[in-house]
Amino acid sequence: MSDMRLIVAGAGGRMGRTLVKAIADTPGLTLAGALEDARSPLLGWDAGTLAGLGENGIKLTGDAGALLTQADAVIDFTIPAATLALVEQAAKAGKVHVIGTTGISAADEEKIAAAAKTATIVKSGNMSLGVNLLAALTKRVARTLDQTFDIEILEMHHNQKIDAPSGTALLLGHAAADGRGIDLAKRSVRSRDGHTGARKAGDIGFATLRGGTVVGEHTVMFAGPAERIELVHKAEDRMIFARGALHAAQWARNQKPGLYSMLDVLGLKDF
Numbered sequence: 494m495s496d497m498r499l500i501v502a503g504a505g506g507r508m509g510r511t512l513v514k515a516i517a518d519t520p521g522l523t524l525a526g527a528l529e530d531a532r533s534p535l536l537g538w539d540a541g542t543l544a545g546l547g548e549n550g551i552k553l554t555g556d557a558g559a560l561l562t563q564a565d566a567v568i569d570f571t572i573p574a575a576t577l578a579l580v581e582q583a584a585k586a587g588k589v590h591v592i593g594t595t596g597i598s599a600a601d602e603e604k605i606a607a608a609a610k611t612a613t614i615v616k617s618g619n620m621s622l623g624v625n626l627l628a629a630l631t632k633r634v635a636r637t638l639d640q641t642f643d644i645e646i647l648e649m650h651h652n653q654k655i656d657a658p659s660g661t662a663l664l665l666g667h668a669a670a671d672g673r674g675i676d677l678a679k680r681s682v683r684s685r686d687g688h689t690g691a692r693k694a695g696d697i698g699f700a701t702l703r704g705g706t707v708v709g710e711h712t713v714m715f716a717g718p719a720e721r722i723e724l725v726h727k728a729e730d731r732m733i734f735a736r737g738a739l740h741a742a743q744w745a746r747n748q749k750p751g752l753y754s755m756l757d758v759l760g761l762k763d764f
């Protein structure tokens with residue numbers, strides 16, 4: 494089979510640069526284009542140079558339409574507005590869209606689900622094997638323990654992160670809510686301040702830390718009477734997310750239109 498040709502959206506960003514490196518290291522994949530914001534000062538820069546690989550001849554451009562004609566898939570770790578625009582363009586062009594962007598509103602999530610009626614989209618708040626296994630374990634533990642165990646999700650990320658709670662924390666919250674058979678939107682407590690009153694049994698709490706260069710750390714706590722279980726994941730290198738996203742693109746090449754998650758890609762849906 495011919496190489497799969499990929500566009501990296503947000504190629505000048507932290508994940509974009511990591512993806513350019515990961516593609517260069519992966520047999521069967523070719524970097525077909527590097528997309529950036531049309532106002533970015535990085536337009537015209539070489540994607541290989543930015544990724545620390547040396548020149549690869551792929552220049553950053555703001556023209557998604559032109560790139561999409563030359564590729565099989567777009568790998569998108571950008572910002573919600575950019576992702577929403579790309580969803581429409583990739584769907585129209587019939588290209589696989591792998592979405593890692595987090596902080597997407599509920600209304601925009603619905604637009605992505607609507608686009609996936611005719612487009613093949615893989616979307617996850619975390620593309621790593623470890624976090625998706627943690628999500629499967631979280632669901633299982635939440636199903637096993639009753640409401641005397643309070644569920645709290647703690648996350649820490651670097652000081653440049655712009656959304657909270659993290660996409661991963663929300664993914665883990667959904668896994669816990671699924672395990673308990675409840676609707677996360679109705680039972681989540683996203684922040685606490687002042688005279689909050691006692692914790693309500695059955696709520697799922699979130700706490701956010703930001704600082705330094707932390708790649709991403711997540712803890713799911715099940716705090717019960719006189720004992721506590723903690724499930725923890727610590728990301729040490731963005732390459733784990735990049736490799737997961739590339740695996741998702743290769744998997745999606747053979748899938749029918751639909752909105753898939755990394756649990757589908759990794760076969761963990763029924764874990």
Ligand SMILES: NC(=O)C1=CN([C@@H]2O[C@H](COP(=O)(O)OP(=O)(O)OC[C@H]3O[C@@H](n4cnc5c(N)ncnc54)[C@H](OP(=O)(O)O)[C@@H]3O)[C@@H](O)[C@H]2O)C=CC1
Pocket residue numbers: 502503504505506507508509528529530531532533534570571572574575592593594595596617618619620621660734
């Ligand atoms: N699902 C997962 O596994 C992971 C998800 N993420 C998520 O990925 C996203 C990006 O993270 P990170 O790389 O750290 O962030 P960065 O800010 O480093 O990168 C985002 C890049 O997207 C660019 N961008 C903005 N608008 C557009 C546009 N219209 N078209 C193309 N590119 C655009 C930005 O350009 P400019 O700076 O000029 O605005 C920037 O270069 C975040 O939402 C983060 O939470 C991160 C890691 C793993």
Ligand SMILES: O=C(O)C1=N[C@H](C(=O)O)C[C@H](O)C1
Pocket residue numbers: 595618619650654655658659660661662708709710728
């Ligand atoms: O912005 C980041 O850096 C990360 N974002 C994702 C998230 O919001 O969970 C995944 C990872 O934790 C790194």
